[in-house]
Amino acid sequence: xxxxxxxxxxxxxxxxxxxxxxxxxxxxxxxxxxxxxxxxxxxxxxxxxxxxxxxxxxxxxxxxxxxxxxxxxxxxxxxxxxxxxxxxxxxxxxxxxxxxxxxxxxxxxxxxxxxxxxxxxxxxxxxxxxxxxxxxxxxxxxxxxxxxxxxxxxxxxxxxxxxxxxxxxxxxxxxxxxxxxxxxxxxxxxxxxxxxxxxxxxxxxxxxxxxxxxxxxxxxxxxxxxxxxxxxxxxxxxxxxxxxxxxxxxxxxxxxxxxxxxxxxxxxxxxxxxxxxx
Amino acid sequence: xxxxxxxxxxxxxxxxxxxxxxxxxxxxxxxxxxxxxxxxxxxxxxxxxxxxxxxxxxxxxxxxxxxxxxxxxxxxxxxxxxxxxxxxxxxxxxxxxxxxxxxxxxxxxxxxxxxxxxxxxxxxxxxxxxxxxxxxxxxxxxxxxxxxxxxxxxxxxxxxxxxxxxxxxxxxxxxxxxxxxxxxxxxxxxxxxxxxxxxxxxxxxxxxxxxxxxxxxxxxxxxxxxxxxxxxxxxxxxxxxxxxxxxxxxxxxxxxxxxxxxxxxxxxxxxxxxxxxx
Numbered sequence: 001x002x003x004x005x006x007x008x009x010x011x012x013x014x015x016x017x018x019x020x021x022x023x024x025x026x027x028x029x030x031x032x033x034x035x036x037x038x039x040x041x042x043x044x045x046x047x048x049x050x051x052x053x054x055x056x057x058x059x060x061x062x063x064x065x066x067x068x069x070x071x072x073x074x075x076x077x078x079x080x081x082x083x084x085x086x087x088x089x090x091x092x093x094x095x096x097x098x099x100x101x102x103x104x105x106x107x108x109x110x111x112x113x114x115x116x117x118x119x120x121x122x123x124x125x126x127x128x129x130x131x132x133x134x135x136x137x138x139x140x141x142x143x144x145x146x147x148x149x150x151x152x153x154x155x156x157x158x159x160x161x162x163x164x165x166x167x168x169x170x171x172x173x174x175x176x177x178x179x180x181x182x183x184x185x186x187x188x189x190x191x192x193x194x195x196x197x198x199x200x201x202x203x204x205x206x207x208x209x210x211x212x213x214x215x216x217x218x219x220x221x222x223x224x225x226x227x228x229x230x231x232x233x234x235x236x237x238x239x240x241x242x243x244x245x246x247x248x249x250x251x252x253x254x255x256x257x258x259x260x261x262x263x264x265x266x267x268x269x270x271x272x273x274x275x276x277x278x
Numbered sequence: 279x280x281x282x283x284x285x286x287x288x289x290x291x292x293x294x295x296x297x298x299x300x301x302x303x304x305x306x307x308x309x310x311x312x313x314x315x316x317x318x319x320x321x322x323x324x325x326x327x328x329x330x331x332x333x334x335x336x337x338x339x340x341x342x343x344x345x346x347x348x349x350x351x352x353x354x355x356x357x358x359x360x361x362x363x364x365x366x367x368x369x370x371x372x373x374x375x376x377x378x379x380x381x382x383x384x385x386x387x388x389x390x391x392x393x394x395x396x397x398x399x400x401x402x403x404x405x406x407x408x409x410x411x412x413x414x415x416x417x418x419x420x421x422x423x424x425x426x427x428x429x430x431x432x433x434x435x436x437x438x439x440x441x442x443x444x445x446x447x448x449x450x451x452x453x454x455x456x457x458x459x460x461x462x463x464x465x466x467x468x469x470x471x472x473x474x475x476x477x478x479x480x481x482x483x484x485x486x487x488x489x490x491x492x493x494x495x496x497x498x499x500x501x502x503x504x505x506x507x508x509x510x511x512x513x514x515x516x517x518x519x520x521x522x523x524x525x526x527x528x529x530x531x532x533x534x535x536x537x538x539x540x541x542x543x544x545x546x547x548x549x550x551x552x553x554x555x556x
């Protein structure tokens with residue numbers, strides 16, 4: 001089953017547009033888990049168990065596993081195994097390298113880790129992106145306008161064609177003819193989100209930056225979802241994982257996920273809501 | 279010892295501007311090594327042993343280790359251990375993520391793998407780069423104008439400030455006040471290399487794209503080295519690693535490294551040569 005089918009199934013089944021980012025930071029684990037050898041794995045397992053009926057997707061950012069050293073790869077694999085098969089997964093590693101090398105990154109994500117989707121940094125151009133598009137049952141989310149302050153440094157430069165993030169969005173639409181792709185657009189830019197949605201009405205958007213980074217759920221739905229068939233995956237990581245630093249962390253993660261799910265669903269307009277319900 | 283000291287020591291000791299890219303592709307190993315469980319490690323060990331007195335640096339591209347799955351991390355670590363302590367190492371992973379996440383990538387490279395330098399994709403801006411600059415005894419090479427065909431898609435766009443690759447170069451010069459950084463400029467763009475060197479006279483340049491990708495050693499020295507104090511690291515990977523597919527692969531790698539070293543040294547002008555000799 002392809003990524004988009006799997007995603008749409010999960011959206012309808014769990015009535016959710018929430019993607020939970022599984023980004024374990026050893027410094028921020030609940031106190032009772034700190035220090036134990038399997039503490040990160042236990043943290044992931046319990047968080048997944050507590051949220052799996054409330055989400056449409058899980059995203060795993062490679063940085064947090066790479067920073068664990070040799071244990072990181074197995075931790076990532078075990079996290080993946082705790083995720084039900086009918087929920088899609090995204091490896092967030094923002095890969096971008098020359099064609100020959102990009103093939104190896106695609107192999108790492110799709111053949112070794114068997115994720116359903118990836119994030120890709122498009123700065124190096126088409127040959128850096130194409131090896132990901134060639135996996136036609138997966139999906140590559142290309143960076144467009146990221147949620148962080150530094151997005152203003154280059155992504156907002158006016159170019160001979162258009163503002164850079166719009167050039168990136170338009171190129172992704174062209175490249176989506178090769179294979180499935182989407183865009184990463186930060187929730188912190190509601191007005192630009194609307195503009196990008198107009199440029200790419202049919203692409204799925206991965207939208208980080210709600211909660212901790214300041215993005216607002218309602219404006220994400222209003223500007224990102226629009227009236228198109230393109231879906232939105234609204235990612236929250238820290239605000240869910242670290243909702244409580246105590247023994248109730250999994251319950252707190254569930255409550256935080258439920259709150260975001262509810263805020264998103266309330267913002268979904270009737271016409272879109274009927275689509276959500278299938 | 280900081281990256282630049284270590285690099286300068288190696289340049290003088292080995293009279294070399296060559297960086298060998300250790301990018302093991304299981305499909306391209308010599309026939310007698312294919313299939314063995316430790317074949318990639320043996321390949322790396324023998325290649326390093328055969329070239330270590332002819333190079334100024336080794337670069338390890340993470341994609342090739344990630345694509346090995348669970349074994350990849352240890353293979354990378356064992357490759358690192360085969361490199362003499364007085365030769366600097368670069369983890370080529372083109373990392374780029376929001377500040378909080380970039381800290382974890384920096385930790386992976388500098389604390390876990392203990393490399394001397396990294397490559398960083400600057401598309402996400404300052405907060406994606408800064409965590410790397412904060413390691414003041416290391417060096418972050420920021421993508422500027424990459425060697426591949428896709429570099430034309432975005433890096434060559436004219437922007438309100440200047441062509442994007444020049445904007446990236448100028449920003450790196452500004453950010454080098456925070457901590458050590460350099461630029462990645464492909465050998466396949468000799469004219470632009472000269473322009474970028476004028477913009478960033480004091481930054482070290484990591485220059486991929488000679489040999490297999492078509493770049494020319496002489497023009498790299500003439501355009502990249504200039505008359506500044508900024509060094510160049512000229513990377514070759516496939517043309518060295520796969521110089522022979524037979525049992526003589528390590529000897530062939532040595533000959534290919536020696537040929538590139540000689541071509542670069544012959545192109546070095548007398549004034550720069552005296553600098554090279556210290």
